[in-house]
Amino acid sequence: MEKLFYVGKSLPRKDARIKVTGAAQYAGDREFSGMLHAAAVRSPRPRIKILSVSDMKARRVSGYVTLVTYKDIKGVNKWPVVMQDYPFLPEKEARFAGETVALVVAKTARAAKKAAALVEIKYKELPFVADPLKALEKDAVKIYGADNVLSSFVIKKGSVDAAFKKAAYTVAGEFSTNYQVHAYLETQGAIALPEAGGGMTLHSTTQCPFYVLDAVAAALGIPYNKVKILQTVTGGGFGGKEDVPALVAAHAALCAAKTGRPVKLVYGRKEDFQSMSKRHPGWARVAYAADKTGRITACRVKYVLDGGAYSTLSPIVLWRGTVHAAGPYKIANVDIKTYAAATNKVPCGAFRGFGQPQICFAQESLIDELAGKMGMDPVELRLKNLLEPGDKTITGQRLNSSCGLKEIVQTVRKRSGWDKKVRNRKSGTGNQGDVVTGIGFSATYYGVGLGAKGRYLDRAGALVNIYKDSSVGVNVGNTEMGQGALTVLAQIAAETLNAPYESVRVEEVDSSKVPDSGPTVASRTTLMSGNAIIEAAAPIRGRIFKTAFDLLVAMGADASNKMTAAGGLFSMGGKSVVFKKVVAECWFRRLKMSEQGWYAAPRTTFKLEDGQGDAYVIYSYSADAAEVEVDLKTGVARVKKIWAAYDVGKIVNPKLALGQAQGGILQGMSWAMYENLVYKNGIMVNPNFTDYVMATTADKPEYDITFLEKPYAGGPYKAKGMGEVPLIGVAPAVANAIKDACGARVKSVPLLPEKIWRELK
Amino acid sequence: MMKDKNPHFSFRLSCLVNGQETEREIESSRSLLEFIREDLGLKGTKEGCGEGECGACLVLVDGKAVNACLMTALQLQGKELVTIEGIKGRDGGLHPLQKTFMAEGAVQCGFCTPGLIVASEALLRRNPRATLGEIKLELTGNLCRCTGYEKVLSAVEKAKKLL
Numbered sequence: 001m002e003k004l005f006y007v008g009k010s011l012p013r014k015d016a017r018i019k020v021t022g023a024a025q026y027a028g029d030r031e032f033s034g035m036l037h038a039a040a041v042r043s044p045r046p047r048i049k050i051l052s053v054s055d056m057k058a059r060r061v062s063g064y065v066t067l068v069t070y071k072d073i074k075g076v077n078k079w080p081v082v083m084q085d086y087p088f089l090p091e092k093e094a095r096f097a098g099e100t101v102a103l104v105v106a107k108t109a110r111a112a113k114k115a116a117a118l119v120e121i122k123y124k125e126l127p128f129v130a131d132p133l134k135a136l137e138k139d140a141v142k143i144y145g146a147d148n149v150l151s152s153f154v155i156k157k158g159s160v161d162a163a164f165k166k167a168a169y170t171v172a173g174e175f176s177t178n179y180q181v182h183a184y185l186e187t188q189g190a191i192a193l194p195e196a197g198g199g200m201t202l203h204s205t206t207q208c209p210f211y212v213l214d215a216v217a218a219a220l221g222i223p224y225n226k227v228k229i230l231q232t233v234t235g236g237g238f239g240g241k242e243d244v245p246a247l248v249a250a251h252a253a254l255c256a257a258k259t260g261r262p263v264k265l266v267y268g269r270k271e272d273f274q275s276m277s278k279r280h281p282g283w284a285r286v287a288y289a290a291d292k293t294g295r296i297t298a299c300r301v302k303y304v305l306d307g308g309a310y311s312t313l314s315p316i317v318l319w320r321g322t323v324h325a326a327g328p329y330k331i332a333n334v335d336i337k338t339y340a341a342a343t344n345k346v347p348c349g350a351f352r353g354f355g356q357p358q359i360c361f362a363q364e365s366l367i368d369e370l371a372g373k374m375g376m377d378p379v380e381l382r383l384k385n386l387l388e389p390g391d392k393t394i395t396g397q398r399l400n401s402s403c404g405l406k407e408i409v410q411t412v413r414k415r416s417g418w419d420k421k422v423r424n425r426k427s428g429t430g431n432q433g434d435v436v437t438g439i440g441f442s443a444t445y446y447g448v449g450l451g452a453k454g455r456y457l458d459r460a461g462a463l464v465n466i467y468k469d470s471s472v473g474v475n476v477g478n479t480e481m482g483q484g485a486l487t488v489l490a491q492i493a494a495e496t497l498n499a500p501y502e503s504v505r506v507e508e509v510d511s512s513k514v515p516d517s518g519p520t521v522a523s524r525t526t527l528m529s530g531n532a533i534i535e536a537a538a539p540i541r542g543r544i545f546k547t548a549f550d551l552l553v554a555m556g557a558d559a560s561n562k563m564t565a566a567g568g569l570f571s572m573g574g575k576s577v578v579f580k581k582v583v584a585e586c587w588f589r590r591l592k593m594s595e596q597g598w599y600a601a602p603r604t605t606f607k608l609e610d611g612q613g614d615a616y617v618i619y620s621y622s623a624d625a626a627e628v629e630v631d632l633k634t635g636v637a638r639v640k641k642i643w644a645a646y647d648v649g650k651i652v653n654p655k656l657a658l659g660q661a662q663g664g665i666l667q668g669m670s671w672a673m674y675e676n677l678v679y680k681n682g683i684m685v686n687p688n689f690t691d692y693v694m695a696t697t698a699d700k701p702e703y704d705i706t707f708l709e710k711p712y713a714g715g716p717y718k719a720k721g722m723g724e725v726p727l728i729g730v731a732p733a734v735a736n737a738i739k740d741a742c743g744a745r746v747k748s749v750p751l752l753p754e755k756i757w758r759e760l761k
Numbered sequence: 762m763m764k765d766k767n768p769h770f771s772f773r774l775s776c777l778v779n780g781q782e783t784e785r786e787i788e789s790s791r792s793l794l795e796f797i798r799e800d801l802g803l804k805g806t807k808e809g810c811g812e813g814e815c816g817a818c819l820v821l822v823d824g825k826a827v828n829a830c831l832m833t834a835l836q837l838q839g840k841e842l843v844t845i846e847g848i849k850g851r852d853g854g855l856h857p858l859q860k861t862f863m864a865e866g867a868v869q870c871g872f873c874t875p876g877l878i879v880a881s882e883a884l885l886r887r888n889p890r891a892t893l894g895e896i897k898l899e900l901t902g903n904l905c906r907c908t909g910y911e912k913v914l915s916a917v918e919k920a921k922k923l924l
Contacts, residue, residue, distance in 0.1 A: 012863065019871030020859040020878060022805015022845035029804035110795075183906050185809045185817055185872035235807075235872030236906050269810040482870025482907045655866045662909030663869065689814035689904060696901040700910045 005566045006495040007717045010655035014486045014506065015233070027189040027205040027232040028266040035191070035262040036065055038255045039112035040271060041102040041119040043094035046344040046682030047128035047143065050092055050121060053102050058115040063107035065259060067119065068251075072258050075221030079250065080214045081243050083150075086310035086347070088219050088250050093126070095143065095309035096344050097683050098274030100247075105255045105263060113268070128344035130682045132306035133283060135341040143309075144342030150307040151315035151340040153322040155394055155611030158333030163298035167289035171370045172300075175286065175362035177731070177749040179677040180279035180351055181692060186235020188276055189266035190249035192216075192256035199226035200253050206245035207237040207479050208519040209509045215246035216253045229511035237481035238667070239350030242521050243313050244276045273687030277349030278677070280305040280317060280340070282358025284325075286366050289333075294376050296385045298333035299326040299394070303359050307340040308347035314340040317348070319453040321355030323606075323615045326394045327363045328405055328445040329385040334394045336611065344682050350521055352667065353728045356446065361672075361749055364442040364732030368739065377422060378736065379413050382443050396612040399619065402720065404647035404710040408623040409443055411706050416625035416643040425740065434632050437640070438741025442729035443623045447616025448721035449524045452606035458524070458617075459600040460517035462532035464493065464540060466593040470583035472497065472504040474533060477517020478525040479509050483723055484656035485525050491652055492530045492716050496537040497544060499579050500568035515598070523620065523721030526652060528599055530716030536597025543591045545570075548582045602714065618712050621647040622725040624665075626701075626733040630741045635757025637738050638699075639669050642730065645706040649720030654707070657722060661705045664726025670695035672731035676750050776837045778803075779847030787834050793827075794818050796834035797844060805845035805875050809904065816903035817872060819879040820844050826883035845875035848882055857923035858882055858916070867916040869907035877903045881917045889924055891917075 018024040041053070055067040070077055070089040079086045094101055101121055106112035128143065129135045135148040142148060164170055190212075191203040200220060204212050209229040217227045229249075234241060252265040267276070282305055289298040303325055307314035322338045353360075371378040386409060387393065389401045413419065421439050424430040431437060450458040463475040474493050480486040490504040497504075517529065545563070548570035553559050558573035565571075568579040586593055605613035625643040630636070642665050651657045674693045678685040686692050711718035731749050739745050744759030770789040777783065778801060785800055797806050797820065809817030811830050818829040821843035822836075850856045858878050861867070868874050877900065884891050884899040891899070896917050905913060 010866075013866070013868060015871065016863040016868045017855075019868045019874050020855070020862050022803075022875045024871055025804070026807070026872065028808070031802075183904070185815060185870065185904060185906055186807070187809075234870065236870040238906065269812070269815075484869070659866050659869060659908055659912060662911045663907045664909075666909035667906065688812060689810050690812070694904060694906075696904065697897045697910045697914065698901045700897075700914075703909065703911055 004495060004717060006491045006501050007652050010653055011487065011491055011501055013484060014490055015480065024233045026186050026235050027191060027203055030191055030203055030232065032191065032193060032262040035264055036105050036107060036259055037109040037112040038103050038105050038252060038263050038265040039116035040100040041104060041116045041121065042271065042275065043097055043099045043101050045125055046097050046130065047126040048094050048123035049126055050090060050094060050101065050123055052122040054120045057120065058104060058118040061106065061111050061115040061118065063111035064115045065105040065107065068103040068105065068255050068258055072254055073219055075219045079247055080218050081211065081312055082315055083311040086312060096346055098271065098346060100251060100275065103251055103255055105259055128682050130343055130345060130679060132304055132341035132343050135343050136304065136339060143344060148342045149339055150311040150342050151318050153319055153338045153611060155322060155334055155336040157394060157396065157612065160298045160300055160333045160335040163333040164289045167297060168292035169290045169370060169374050170287060171366055171373055172287035173366050173369060173747060175284050175365060175747045177282045177358045177361055179281050180671045180675055181273060181677055182238045182240030182351060183694060184236030184238060184240055187267040187269055187272040188245060188248045190245065190252040191262060191264045192249065192252040193262045194256045194260055198222060200256065201228045201230065202249045202253060203230050203232050204245055204249045205232050205234045205241060207241040207481050207521060209479065209511050210477065210516040211243060211246040211519060212249045213511050215250040219250040219254055220257055231479050231509040233508065234479060234481040238352045239354065239521065240277055241481060242350040242519055244349065270687045274684050275346060277312065278346055279351035280307065280348035280355065280358065284359055284362040286362045288366060288370050290370060294374055294381050294384050296329055296331050299331050301325045301336040303338040305340045305355065306343055306348060308343055308345045310347040312347045313349040316453055317350065317355035321359045322611065323395055323447060324356045324445065325359045325363065327367065328387050328443055328621065330387055330391045331394055345679060352664065352724050354522065354724065357668065357728050357731060360444055360728050361731040361735065364729065365735050365747065368736045378441050379409065379418055382409060386443060387445065395606065395615045397614045402618060402649060402710045402712040403621065404708045405443065405445065405621045408621055408645035408647050408708050411645040411708065412623040412625045412643045415704055415706065418625060435629055436632060436741045437627060437629050438737045439625055439627050440733045440736025440740055441625050442733040442736065444725065444729040445619045445621050446523065446725045446728060448522065448527060448618050448620055449601050449616060450518065450522050451616040452604040452613055455601065455604050457518040459598065460528035460532045461515040462529060462536045462597040463514055464533065464536040464595055466540060466583055468587050470503060470580040472499050474504060474506040475510060475513040476506060476529040476532065477509055477514040478529040479520040481520065483660060484653065487656060488526055488652045489529055489533060493533050493537060495717065496534050497541055498565040498568060498570065523723040526719050527715050527721050530719060531599035532597040534716055535599055536595045539595050540593060543586055544582055547586050547589065548577055551577045551582060551585055618714065618720055620720045620722060620725045622729050624729040624733040626737045628734060628737040628741055630738055630756060632742060632760060635753035635760060637751060637753065637756055639673065639701040639734055641702040641704065643704040644726060645708060646722060646725055647708045647710045648722035648725060649712040649715050650709050650718035651707050652717065652719055657707060658705060660722055661726045662703050665703060665730055666695050666700060668727035668730030669701065669734060672734045672749055673751055676752065772835050774835055774838055776839065777841040779843055789835055791834040792830055793832040793834050793837060794829035797829055803844050803846050807872055807875060809872065816876040816880060819876040821879060821883055824883065824886060826880050845879060848878060858920045861916040861919040861923065865912045865916040865919060867908060867912040873903060873905040877905065877913055881920065885921060885924060889921065893918060
């Protein structure tokens with residue numbers, strides 16, 4: 001394999017300096033001359049018929065400018081996301097408490113908020129549905145189609161009933177998980193700037209500038225070539241800035257179009273809680289069958305997601321959950337049925353893990369129950385059944401060599417001292433007193449990229465420019481949201497061009513510079529944009545290397561030696577020339593120093609009838625062990641340490657990868673242990689950081705993280721994707737550890753003390 | 762268009778902002794955060810929640826870390842304000858905390874970073890030998906959704922040695 005100079009090193013983050021000095025400009029930090037401010041008027045009830053919207057009282061607020069309603073929409077009043085059932089602004093019916101019904105524009109943000117509170121919505125309450133399981137019952141109030149089903153999938157393989165009949169062991173259980181709020185520290189926001197000639201430029205905090213482009217063009221009824229989306233420095237996403245920023249930006253654009261002035265719309269935290277997407281609450285009934293040796297022979301799953309009032313991304317989230325529903329095991333007989341149900345609550349969408357963490361909690365908890373029933377070690381049971389290269393997944397996809405699942409499970413087993421800890425517990429030397437400790441395990445896999453359900457969007461572009469001074473500008477269509485994309489992609493560009501890393505700058509997305517590159521989701525940015533950069537850079541690299549060779553020969557280097565290139569230096573036969581000089585010569589020769597690249601993911605398939613096909617291009621893998629402490633008197637549990645190992649292909653930047661892992665683990669642990677969004681009668685009860693509790697520095701466990709880099713031939717420098725795997729398996733590992741510590745099997749997330757305490761009684 | 766019925770009193774505020782004598786006419790109801798971001802145009806101080814829950818808007822007032830969203834601007838009268846823009850090393854370059862946050866990889870999306878640096882600076886001014894436990898406790902008021910806090914804590918630990 002070729003020697004790499006920049007890829008694989010913990011090079012400094014490109015955007016760290018502007019962030020530590022406070023100089024980074026997020027959407028809310030930008031000011032424009034003559035700029036007005038917008039605020040949303042929101043529906044107060046779960047489901048209403050809108051009779052009228054009046055700004056009579058709002059007009060009295062000093063600085064009030066105007067009210068914007070659906071009547072101001074010149075384009076189509078349908079937000080273009082998957083199923084197009086969500087209007088930009090509702091005309092007759094608002095379907096969840098917090099839905100934007102109208103917008104107010106004023107001279108200051110404070111005046112806009114004050115005026116918005118004074119806008120009167122006259123309405124009639126309509127019957128609503130809040131419980132997703134009840135929504136699927138025959139006699140439920142119908143709020144979506146004939147059955148309240150937003151989306152549904154099946155995977156069928158083999159003969160499940162026969163396998164269950166023949167099984168030596170069977171287990172079954174019902175599990176549920178609650179919402180998770182993204183709680184990105186920067187709330188949603190956008191600024192819309194009207195351009196002469198009827199165009200619109202948006203400054204938007206977003207993971208998906210091209211979704212914003214789709215939405216703004218649709219709402220304004222103008223062609224794409226008059227709309228420009230500039231992604232601002234984005235203060236966290238985690239999926240929460242996948243689809244919904246498009247709605248926020250479209251609202252800002254409608255206000256700007258009506259007033260002819262720049263308009264800023266930045267959300268407050270409460271409205272962000274109430275109206276922006278969430279991790280779906282999940283409910284699952286899972287059953288496994290095994291023969292007497294512990295080989296899992298069948299799996300049956302019914303999985304329901306609470307989709308909320310509009311479908312948004314639910315079909316895709318559900319599909320990912322469906323494909324991964326049985327866990328990372330080879331199982332011959334499978335019967336999986338999944339549903340996303342409509343309810344009159346906030347629409348749920350993308351959140352790191354994307355429909356997998358909910359079902360993973362259920363099935364990985366149940367794997368431990370199966371091990372318990374058999375008297376087998378849970379890690380042994382997993383090792384017996386884990387997917388290996390050449391095995392087929394439940395969708396019939398044969399795995400290639402980039403599958404290090406067994407190795408990472410063994411790594412975590414060894415590093416966590418699993419065998420000794422389990423032995424101690426058995427011999428009774430482990431736990432004494434009121435505070436007991438336990439250890440739990442989980443294993444997961446994650447299809448990188450959009451897969452078969454998103455295949456038409458699974459492509460990405462890049463633009464590489466080498467300027468006369470040899471500085472390198474790179475534009476891509478995927479975004480930096482904190483994960484480190486600007487840095488990792490700069491490393492890939494520097495490596496490919498042999499340009500000094502310091503001279504490469506990857507910019508935030510400008511939709512007019514790069515073609516639609518799909519969303520920045522599904523752990524796909526390194527893979528997709530990385531490959532697109534390599535494609536763009538390849539011809540320039542050819543020119544640079546040829547020119548460098550010529551220069552070295554002209555300098556008297558013996559051409560029978562091989563030219564080497566590393567760290568911006570070209571060397572041959574004792575002579576060397578720097579990148580800057582080579583680029584100057586390229587420009588002197590009038591060579592083309594700018595190229596566009598394009599990468600489309602390989603083909604994926606999924607048959608709707610039986611769920612068979614090559615669902616994803618490639619998979620990443622994780623294994624987690626959690627050690628917890630439980631107070632038997634109170635049920636309070638604390639996670640002490642998490643050991644994790646990942647196979648995510650080649651690691652481009654180890655320090656950033658470690659940051660992704662630690663952040664993903666804590667986000668998963670926080671969801672597992674604390675985060676509890678409460679709805680009562682269709683109204684969100686705790687939309688704030690005081691009552692919605694998340695992990696802080698005091699709750700942070702110790703981390704022990706190992707990377708196993710199984711090369712993926714199709715990835716840039718053999719990388720796969722790693723943004724999401726660290727979160728997925730944390731909750732079941734913690735739940736299994738609690739069970740190990742005190743015998744309490746808690747089947748619903750969050751694993752609150754009262755639930756543990758109740759199980760102990 | 763009618764005017765507000767209850768116009769706010771305006772107030773002449775004089776204070777020290779990042780070492781500079783500053784005088785401004787402000788409305789009495791103005792929050793310190795509005796004053797910093799809108800009147801002074803210092804955008805490094807972030808609004809994460811507006812309710813004192815997240816720590817993104819922490820600034821130093823007479824050396825103590827306060828949530829700017831919970832203070833009125835007029836409470837600044839005669840006091841010294843330091844925002845992230847005023848946090849610098851002795852040589853006028855990067856402050857040791859800024860250097861260690863960068864070096865340790867404690868920065869991801871960066872939105873909580875100014876608040877974390879201000880909180881850490883307040884702690885280390887008060888207690889230059891703060892233990893890891895004390896640092897952890899001090900930073901519980903700063904929510905960060907990206908890093909898992911590990912690198913943040915190690916950055917503050919390392920900065921102690923550079924002060």
